[in-house]
Each structure stands twice: as C-alpha cells, then as structure tokens.
Amino acid sequence: MTDTEARPTYKYVGTRPIRHDGLDKVTGKARFAADLNMTGQLRAAITRSPHAHARIVSIDTSAAEAMPGVKAVVTGADFPEIDIADAIHDEAVNNIARDEVLYNGHAVAAVAATTLAQARAAAAAVKVEYEELPAILSIDEAIADGAPLANPTTRTLFTGDTEPSNFASIGQFERGDVEAGFAAADVIVEREFTTVPVHQGYIEPHACVADCGQDGKASIWASSQGHFAVRSKTAAILGWSTDRIKVTPAEIGGGFGGKTTIYLEPIAVRLSQKAGRPVKLAMTREEVLRATGPAPASKISLKIGATNDGELTTLAGTMYYSNGSTKGFSALTGAMSVASYKFPNLELHAIGTVDNTPKSAAYRAPSAPQAAFAVETLVDEIAQQLGMDPIELRLRNAVVEGDPTAMGMPHPKIGFIETLEAIKSSDHYNSPVPEGAGRGFATGFWFNIGEQSSATVNLNEDGTATVITGSPDIGGSRASMALMAAEELGLDVHRITPIVADTESVGFTDITEGSRATFATGMAVVNACRELIEKMKERAAVIRGVDVDQVAWIGGAAVIEGPASEGNEPLTIADITAQAKMTGGPLTATASLNAAGAGPSFAAHLADVKVDEETGQVTILRYTTAQDAGTAIHPAYVEGQMQGGSAQGIGWALNEEYIFDASGEMENASFLDYRMPVASDLPMIETIIVEVPNPSHPYGVRGVGETGIVPPIPTLANAIAAATGVRMTDLPMSPPNVLKKINEK
C-alpha cells in the first residue's frame, strides 16, 4: 500500500523490476570477498588480546615465524606511528594495537601462511607479554570520579581539552526556557533509560583479499560500504599515497553501518607486501562480535512536560552514550536525533564516554533508536496520563517544514504528519486489539545525508546503456540507479546494466551510508543521463541536419519539432548510437556532485504483542510500519528496507545484547547466544510507503535505509506497557528482564 502525493506519472520509477544483480545471488555465483581466490594466495589470521585493557610489554613472533607454512608476521610496529590529532589515529590503532590493547579482542599481530589452519596455529603462537591495566566496562565506570583512563590517547571533542579523559565528547542543545516550561506544565513524566551494546549482525564476516606487488602498489578486493574509503583509510594507516592502492568492491553481505569502518585491509596489505603473495584475511563470527561493530550502550535521563490540552512544551535531560574504546560522536548524534516534536523549551546534554569495550561503529540511524526509546516512551506515558490517543497527541505536536530540530536547524519539507495519518487510517490501527494483547505505537526520525558521488553513463553501439557508479550496493541500489536512468533516457530498465566500479574506474564516491546512495548517487546518475540527452539531441540535429534547438527529447527519442519535423521520424537511442561514429564518436557522460538537500524520513510503527506473564516472553502478533520514502524508486526494496529495519529494531528491543564478564570478555560471541530474530520470531511486517517527495531530488527521493530501525524499541516497550502495565526502561526486553519487572509490579 502506498500513500502518494500528486506527482508526475513515471514509466519506470516506482515499478518493481527484477534486480540486475539478482540472478547471481540466487544461483550462488555472486562473489563476496571471502569467495575470491588468487593464484598463490595465502591465508591469514589475527592474534587478539585476551585482556580488556593492558600495556603491551613485548611481542615475540619468532616461534610463529618458525612454524610450518608461515610466510609473514606483522605487529603494530610494522605500521607508521600516527599522531593522536590525525583523523585516522583511532581507526589505525583499532586495526592493530600499538602500546596498549584497549578491549578484549583488539588485534595485536597477524600471520599469513599457506593454509588457514597454519595461519591460525601460528597466530596462537605469537607470544605477547601484557601488563594488565584497570578496565572500564560501562558508562557508569567511565564517568565515576577518579576513574582510571580507558584510553590515554582520548581527548574530549568540542572542548579544546588537551588532557586525556574518559569523556569522548560533551555537547549541549538549548532553546526556550526549560524551567518556566516545566513550571507551567500540567503533566510531567521523567525516567531513566539504559541500553546495552548491540551488533549490526551482518551475516557476512569482514573479509578482504590484498595483493601487493614488488612495485609497492596494492590491489584490494573488499566487502565494504565504501571502497573509496577503504582506499583512503588503508593508505593513511600505511602512510601511503592513495595512488598506490586500487580497491575493487566485492559483493557485500550486509553492513548496516558496520562496514563503513575498516579492520583488515591495512593488515592484509602489509602481510602481502612482506610475503610477496596475495593474502586473504577473513574474520570468524567470534572475531566479528568481539572486535567489530557495536552500536553504543546508552544511559538517558529524560523529562517531558505537557499541558492538559496535549501540547508537549518542554524536554530536558542528559544522554550518555558509550563510544567504546575511542572518542566519537555518538552522544551528539543521539541528541541531534530528538527532532520530531516542536518542544518550545528544550535542554539536552549529550555526553560521550570512552571505555574498554570494542570501538563502536555506525549502525543504521546511529544513536537515534536509543534516544527514541526514551522520548517515545515518555510521550506515550503523557498520552496515557492525558487520556489522549497516542497518534492524536503526536499529530498535535509533530514538526512540519520550518520547525527546529534539537540542533535548531529548521526542518526542510517533511512528511511526518502524513506518516502519522497513514498509520491512523491503516487497517491495523482500525482493527480491535486482540484479546489479551497490548498495542504500542511510536515514531522515528532520521536526517539522511548527501555527500559526494560520481556516475558515468555509457551508451553502447546498439543503444543499450551501462550505468557506472562508485556506491557499493547493499540492498538493491543498482536496480534503483537503473530505474532512474531508464526514466531519464526512456530506455527499458533491462537494457541498462548498472555496475559498481573499482576506485580506478569511476570518480570518487563517498561511503554508502546515511541512506544516501539512491538519493545522492542517484542524482549523479540523473545528471549524467541529462547530459547524455543533450548530447543525443546534438547528434540528432547533425543526423537530421537541423538546429539543435529544434530537437526535443520525448519518450526516449529525439523528436524534431517545428517546421523541420515533416518527414523526420523520431530518432531512438539505438538510431543515434548506430551513427555515433559519424556524428562525433562514442556517447558517454559523467557527473559528479556533493549532494545537498537530503530529505529526512519519518516512520511510525504499530505493534500488537502478547506477554506471557509467567515467563516474560513477548510475542509479536502484528506489526505495521509506515515511512516517508519521498518517492519509492523500487517500492519492493523500499519495503525491504522498512521490514529489515523493523526486524533489526525488534531484535535490539527484545533479545540482542553484549554480555561481558567481569574482565571484559564477551561471553556471547556467537549467533547461538547473540540472539538475532529468526524467521519464527516475527510476524509479517506490513508496510505503508508514504510519499512526500523531497524537493531537492529530481524524483523526490528521501533515503529509506535507516529510519526503520528507530521506532521498534519504543513501539514494543509501549505495547508491553499496554499489555502488562509495566514500563520497560532497560534493554533488552528479554524474558528474564520482563518477568523481573512483572514480578515487581
């Protein structure tokens, strides 16, 4: 079901063709990084820290080097020292430890050998002498008075401090008069919420193959969300210029933000350089969970005031977010994501902390789900206390174009109201709540971003086309690129081949993140197609011997207009390309841009849940999501993003968590005990695509990848409250935690 504002009629945009890369993926031919094999390839393995925090006293690699099949061993000493002020410092140190190990699982050394078994055996034989240091394992420990330093290289962002600190960042947003706002409020609700780290949970472990030649140049095949970033980061960590590295994107088996950072490539390149052979380096699942990813833990104290007639007047609070072992922006991003309601009075303190858990990484709408858990739970309680319908309360306070976000910047054109209305008129909302169940509702918001993209469109001799971009395709974006090119050119979508090219074959393109690929890279594709159309009009003018201003592009063909139209049939793309040699050569166009005007996307979710009050188990009976996509280029993959985001949010809400023992070792580093939703845990996820076009994009696209993960946590918390009367404030809402709250009732 799609709610659509009046818009132009499109021939291709908005259809659901079979994706171009689909066949390879259903037949097993698609090549992910770990599927690649080079002649003479070695396999590599990493030695990881068994301590959460320790000084590296010494590393003895001699025994490992002497083992059968071993061709190269590297440690932190094989990489250049990087100044702590350098932007790449934290990621460099996260790739391989230098003076200190900062979390259990931190890479210390790596081995390349003829076989994987040999590499693993040798990695285990690297002798590291550690001097254990006090480990900080939580936000509370990090901020405690006199707490030892988790990472001596951390300086607090935005403060100018030059001394090391466990505070990663300190920020504040204010508007209006919070004190007066609460004084005038009729209803005030206040709670503290905590969340634990969760992993992105992509099914493909990180992997790459690196081949460094004797000329000092390296080729890398990597699964990443941005191969240009793999190039620049690898070069920076190695101290190389970027021209020494070529990165070819392999198919990527899920990222969700977690493959915007790198972990393996510099190590694989150094091993390959030392061994003079290609090296494949892939993580195990245990390594993925111990040493990559997570979304940050948080602790949020929030207070909201409202008037009896349902105006949300005042919001105040403090948001702590952990960044894991290095500094980061997670707290700031969390506070920034508080942007759904007008709140004339607002005061938010955003404090990031550092500890000895894995360095946190982006995860789909980073930091927003934690904040939404707090805000949307309290808004639900206000609706409950005022006896108002939860959607009506939100409609009364929803931001529209021009209203400020927490940062103060005005929202551009947005579709929050339309999204709320979509749920209000849904079949689900208008059906009775099942016997014994509870219904929960909540909303979410994400900014989305633009950034830099490049695209080249080549017309082939027979009038088919190739669309070349630099945006790794995670969820079907190649099909979206082809659809937009099809619409522009008037060419059947399956006469267009969309590909993602290596770093030497297409212009620079930023990472696939911030829901930007279809928006920004799509815009580059559109621009390139428009340039091609101008060129084709010129060629048509030459062919027909008319002035170019007499040529129009209509329905995928050059149409001669005016007096010369008589007897001149329209020239199709194939007609024009067939004569390209005589009219000026091949037809190709390239466009690059730094996209502005990313369209924020709102989502609203509705869930019916049943809670077993004797076991604490939550069963989701029905789940509906509505989200503003701007324009859905390929609606099936928009729905897929909404459903996938919902499922991840549901997992985060109910059962996913990092469990650390007292020493900081992750106890559940497996898919058995890191409990992501399985098929039998979920109902169908009903989708309503709302389309309020983004005026900054030629087709009105808003990013859709991220917002879907924001509402599920409060949606389920509110549903559990409706079912049981118990307000869940700590994640996960797993059976033991839910039962504990029920027992306390």
Place this chain on the structure above:
Amino acid sequence: MRYAAPTTVDEARDLLTGNPGSRVFAGATDLIPQIRAGRPEPSVLVDLKRIDQLVSITESDGRWTVGAATPTSALTGNDAFTAAFPGLSEASGLIGSDQIQNRSSWGGNLCNASPAADSVPALVANDARAVIATGDGTRTVPVEEIVTGPGQTSLADGEFVVEFEVDAPPAATADAYLRMIPRTEMDIAVAGAAVRLTMDGDTCTAASVVLGAVAPTVIRVPEAEAALVGSTLDDDTLAAVAAAASAACDPIDDKRGTVEYRRQVAGVLAKRAATIAAERAGGAS
C-alpha cells in the same frame, strides 16, 4: 587427527580401545565448533553413523529401540513413535534447526552432558535405558545415570552408547516436554520440564517430573510427583507442582539466564507440562 567410519559396533570398539584419545561422534554439531575453537583434537574421530544398528528405530513387543546416532528428524518424522511418546518426540525435535535435526541424536545430546540437553529430561521421564558398548560387551543403564555433571559422564574410556531402549507407555499414560528459550528457535534451553502422567479418569495415578537446565544434571522432582499422584491436577496441585519444581532447582547464573529466572520458570514449565500430559493421557484437566 584421523577420521574413521566403522560399520560394526565391534569395529568401533576396536578403534576406541586401540587409540587413546579417540572419540566417537554422530552429528558433530558440537564437536566441530569445539575443534575450531581450539579444543584438543581427538586422535581418531570415530563416526558412528555408518553402523546400521546405531541409525535405526524399531519397535517390538512394546519396546522401542533407537540407535544412538539416529537423527532426531527420523524420530519426529516417525508417526508411531510420536504417537507413543509425544513429549519425547517434541523434546527431540527441539534440538536446533532443521539443519541440526538431521544430525542431532539422543546419543550425542546425552553424552555431550550439557545440563540443558532437551531430549534428556524426556528420556528420563520415560525411564529410558542406554545400552553401552564396553570393552568386551554391553551393559544397560538408566539414562539418568549417564550424566554426572556438566560435560561429565559415567562412561569409561572407550565406552559408547549403542542404542536406547524405552518401553511403550502403559494405558492412559502420556508425556509432555516444554522448555523456555528467549527466541522461538535456535536457542539452548534456559529451563526445561518433562512430565509423564498416568491417569485414571481425572485422577493421576503415576507421575514423573524431570527438569533440565536448572541443575548440573537433569533432576527428578519427587515432591512434584507426589503432589500429582492422587490429584485431579486442580489449581492447588499445579501450584504445588510449580513450587516443588522451583524449590528443586539448583541453577547457575550465566549468559542464558539468572538463578531467579530459571527457578521461577522451571516451576511454570512443570505445571504447564503436567497439564498437557494429563490431557494427552485422557484426563480431564
């Protein structure tokens, strides 16, 4: 490490007794991850699945004999077996995904000696016996005597379970197994309860109540059994069953559950399983 696939029990016995540090396997669903995680490798891996006797299900004169390496999918797919032992069939079918079901076996589930093994409480509730190949013959022991603690069994070096025997239940008798996991699949039991009841009309005349995942080994709960026998499974009885089950627990706090949670939920599962077993046995509860 060497792989061997004997086709007779004698051949397997010779491999085990002739090679110190060797071990048998059926599904290897735990063994392979353990080896990958760096556990010491066995000298010889003895694959039991090529021995016909170990992969078979037979019924004769009211006695079911199940080979120790028989995949649990063969049990859940066996209608006559499932009709006779609905709870034991359910418990067997809960060991992992369909992929695992084609590998997992009673022998492996038991001899891994995990306190959380799903099939074991139901085997014990049905008084199942294990036939063990010894150095020079076989011995038959009750299943509940095999596991002595987490990862520990009473099997001597070189011994392995050949098959299980379980007698078809008497009239008006049925079993049920319930477990608690955080998801709906793919988890290890946080608590499990198997109950077998014999009913005379509405009245319970015999009861077995066995819990899993709440103590170092599966445990019988005689107090719960006593509460059930002679009752009509009224609310007070079920409350007593739950209380007795909770009290019998000796659980641990770990990543899968807390002591308090396991204790409380074991009671809930025991009373619910009792209700299901009574219904199956023809009682009116």
Place this chain on the structure above:
Amino acid sequence: MISRTHVHCTVNGDEVDFLADDATSLLDALRDELGLTGAKEGCATGDCGACSILVDGAVNCACLMFAAEAEGHEITTVEGIADGDHLHPLQQVFLEEAALQCGICTPGVLVSAKALLDHNPNPTEAEIRYALAGNLCRCTGYDKIIHAVQEAAVQLNGASK
C-alpha cells in the same frame, strides 16, 4: 599430524573425488577444494544456515560436517538447484518477489526452502517460518522470503497437477 581421506561423492549430480584433511569441514572442502563458493560461512557453528546444503535430500549445515563424511553421499548446493538454464521456481520467485537484499544468506535460504517444499509441498506460514528458523537473514525481516516460499509452493503444486 592431520591425516587425509580420499572422498568420493556426488556433488550437484557430478561424481567428484577429492582429498580432505580429516579436520576439514565439508564447507571448507566445497569452497576451497571444489571451488563451489555458493555455500557461505556466516558463523561456522551451525547457527546461521548460510552454508546450508542437501545431503541425500536432507538439509544440513556444511560447516558442521567433516568433509570425509560426504563419502558416498549426494550433495546438493545452491549451484545445483537450477535445471540447466531453467531456474528452480524458488529462485525465480525470489527474484520476482525481491526476497533478497545483500544476498549472503540467499543460497542457504533457497536450499532450506527447497528441502521444505520437497518434503512438505503445502506448508503453512508457521511451518515455513520454523523450517527457515535455522537460516538467519539480517536484511529482509523475512517477510518477503516467507511470501516467496508460499508463492513458489503454489507454482510447484500447480506444475505438478
């Protein structure tokens, strides 16, 4: 010292011979010895199903089998599901219904779904969900996968009537 075993089996209809380290999983043998990289390693502990294959028609995790165990068996991987240049209905419906995003779980899901439909041509939604519970997908929320399996079942039943 790891010894090696000569293995003779059928893979996707072809008889193959290979030499397996006795500690090697069938997944590693398929991927590294036989060049069949359709089955993926997502966890190597049997918890994600990305390596699902059929052994004599029964779904298994290739990561939980020793390669040597394949002796004499018929192995089917995702590469063996299509019939020449005709996709299996499941493959075709997965494409049409957009039942994949990143595609890393897709080979295992297809193999599991095929095992289900081979044994149960008319599964309910709940049966499909439990049959695929051993196949983690992190992209789709399973919705379109379940719909696709339902549609493939309809098509297969239609074709067999």
